Amino acid sequence: MRELAELLQTGQVSSTELVIACLEQIKQTDGVINAFLTVDEQGALEQAAQSDARRARGEALSPWDGIPVAIKDNISTRGLRTTCASRILRNYHPVYDATVVERLKQAGLPILGKTNLDEFAMGSSTEYSAFGVTKNPHDPARVAGGSSGGSAAAVAAGQVPWALGTDTGGSIRQPSSFCGVVGLKPTYGRVSRYGVVALAPSLDQVGPLAKTVEEAAALFSLIAGEDPRDATSAGAPAFQVPRWNAAVVQGLRVGVPEEFFSSGLNAEVEAAVRRSLRTLEEQGAVLKPISLATNDYAIDTYLTLVTAEASSCLARFDGVRYGERVAAPDANTMFAKTRGAGFGAEVKRRIMLGTYVLSASHYEAYYEQAQRVRTLIKLEIARAFEQVDVIITPTTPSTAFRIGEKRNPLEMYLSDLYTATANLSGICALSLPCGYDSQGLPIGLQIMGDHYQEELVFQVGRVVEASVERGPKVEV
Amino acid sequence: MKYDVVIGLEIHVALLTESKFLCSCSTAFGAPPNTQCCPVCLGLPGSLPVVNEKAVEYAVKAGLALNCQVHTFSRFDRKNYFYPDLPKAYQITQDTYPLCTDGFLEYYIDDELRCTAITRLHLEEEAGKLIHSGSSIVDSEYSLVDYNRAGIPLIEIVTAPDITSPRQARLFLEQLRLVMRYIGVSDVKMEEGSLRCDANISLKPQGSPVLGTKVEIKNLNSFRALERALEYEVKRQSAVLERGGKIKQESRTWDERAGRTLSMRSKGDAPDYRYFPEPDLPPLQLDPAWVNCLKDTLPELPLARLRRLEESYGLSRYEATFLVNYPDFGDLFLELAKAGEDNTALVNLLMGDYARLAREQGHLAPGRIAELLRIVAEGLITHNQSKAVLEELFRSPLSPREIVRDKGWEVLRDAEQLRAMVQEALAANPDIVSRYRAGEERLWGYLVGQVMRAAAGKADPKVVNELLKEELARG
Known part of the structure; x- marks a missing residue:
């Protein structure tokens, strides 16, 4: 990206050429990959032309002015269809830009298009999209992961230099891991959620996906910081790409939680992560075995809270104001028929679960109990960060699985086993490639940092990245 | 049950x-x-x-x-x-x-x-x-x-x-x-x-x-x-x-x-x-x-104001309730009362014709109301005339004194002018005069009325009464 920025700066390449190259790559590869739900060819070319004109006048909006970006399709883009991969919003065109989109536009980034996801971000494989599964560029028989599968696959397949995703329980990190790219789940509140279609507002965060740590950090620097339109972002600091300093790992206390290396973890994944840990140790880091016992409860807690919040957040899709509507003789029937026809099976399942856990007679046993466990998880994480500076784990228990392999929803939910804790506790977490398995599939390593410790996480990530051999090049 | x-x-x-x-x-x-x-x-x-x-x-x-x-x-x-x-x-x-x-x-x-x-x-x-x-x-x-x-x-x-x-x-x-x-x-x-x-x-x-x-x-x-x-x-x-x-x-x-x-x-x-x-x-x-700061900014609340109007201003429950229920009237009352206006005259004015006119057309500036009360108290106009002045105040930008001057509504107090009117009235009603003298005292009012009419209602009743007494005594 630094090279791209330099090429743009020196006029060796234009934004228009970049956008055309991306569009070309999408045309060649997306028939197989299905990363994009909407490609805004005309809009992107117009924005690129404007960027080139700015550069010609010497008025670039940022060093990244003109580098195209893709946006997950649950993030509102003014006038550009935003479907959440759901039939109920298949023709919904937002009247406003999400704050993150506004900020990218202010930095001069042309919006190339909108990427595929599990419907309303509910899933871990992008198989639950109403508009077809996204394939893994490393093996089209396998999933790209999810829910930000479209963004991860688009970056991995070279369709776009970088992209935005959202992460509620692992939805940036898990597909990043599966597709061999870098993805950050920022600290809760550090990036505005204004304009991001909510799955679970107490857990959702927008974050960058890119090929390298530096690029992810650069994209993050464009979106981070307090937004007066998002009350939960109050006090959040902005972010600047740091001066890279490998010495940061000297004396760095790296927590290695045993619960994340237990049964169920694929041996090749474990080996790759441990190799990276050893490399860090060799460079002066201190590995500290720690225990995060509450992680055993993370998935149950996460599912209870996500379904509860989602059942409420998705209630607005009633056919009254926008989206698809199924006509009926009375309002209640209209609501029921509209929602029955508009939502897919997984969305309905979660709405029903969420409605159940919030109902007066079950609230205490489920929702309230989950909130209590969440508090314990937060406390345990806070205590851990008294002893260590970062926590390193595998991002996922396995590499990308085959399309259709996980038919049982509960099995699918376990994909978030190592990632949900960061959302529940609000801390930041980066996933980056740390090797490949024997089938040539990327393996992801997760670096968790305390609240607002993104800079440290990126610094450590860059050291890990430098030590990892480049794997087989993606051929699509 | x-x-x-x-x-x-x-x-x-x-x-x-x-x-x-x-x-x-x-x-x-x-x-x-x-x-x-x-x-x-x-x-x-x-x-x-x-x-x-x-x-x-x-x-x-x-x-x-x-x-x-x-x-x-x-x-x-x-x-x-x-x-x-x-x-x-x-x-x-x-x-x-x-x-x-x-x-x-x-x-x-x-x-x-x-x-x-x-x-x-x-x-x-x-x-x-x-x-x-x-x-x-x-x-x-x-x-x-x-x-x-x-x-x-x-x-x-x-x-x-x-x-x-x-x-x-x-x-x-x-x-x-x-x-x-x-x-x-x-x-x-x-x-x-x-x-x-x-x-x-x-x-x-x-x-x-x-x-x-x-x-x-x-x-x-x-x-x-x-x-x-x-x-x-x-x-x-x-x-x-x-x-x-x-x-x-x-x-x-x-x-x-x-x-x-x-x-x-x-x-x-x-x-x-x-x-x-x-x-x-x-x-x-x-x-x-x-x-706490907000607490300090709270205005006087209705019940406290009711009590204050009754206890410090001597108003009846009926009057105080009116002023509490229409806080704009209450505010006006308190402002004018503070400026020293007579509470009774003031509340009577506010609850009377003024209330009707103010509801239709909005309130008058307190200074104009005060002046109206003052010219009545001074005797520049009669209480009766004050109603006409009040109506005029809602129509005209002039002050009460200016209205009275313009309209020529000052009370007639000039003894010579009034004496002439009294004499004229007596001369025009010889019959009534003789009946009065014969003891029909209730005809006094009629005679006063005749003078007032001649003075177009502006005569100071006190002066008229005195002059009438004098002229009748003179025989």
């Missing part, structure tokens, strides 16, 4: 903030439908609420004025239900940790002071407005929604079941409206919906400690409707109980035209709102110093 009536009220007050509760759209009443909306109050996907500080300030003021405990920690919750006027299909409200609790409001029923406990007061957002093609959503071919109203800040005030009669319920609500008006947080107009009230009512055998089954009454659109609906329910429920029947726990709606309540839904159909903490808003944490 005799029954005790137990009533509790649930009141919604729309706050008079310039922008909505959770976005910056205007709250102005009467704009064309759906012109005061944005992604937030339309509940568009991805939009997020941000609390309007002014709404919190107004709610805290209301809580303080109702003697509530204002909590420095409170929290927002979602109340989930589907309805076309509710854009997000949930209402942002405060359930578990309301802003205010444990208050009370004092008010008079005739001469008796009553106190009703306020259980809680919390902030929430208003829904949109449905306009049905038929008479209700059930029998309409279509319904239209206006979201201009959606997201206007409301406070919900819940009373304890302390109220024991329909009339008391009305008087309580009237006093509450007055308090809200005094502190300026709402225009509290029932006809525009900025003040709404639901009532819970139950009956129990007189003296029994056990509460009866309560019925909720909705659609009470006026003070009169509140009182009438409750009166109707007292009759209906006592008739059911007299028959040995049981009261069904249900919601009923007031049918104004038919003058009765109708069953809406029973308890079993009551929705489960699935309340849970609003994840998009951090808890509301208030600085105690800020709350």
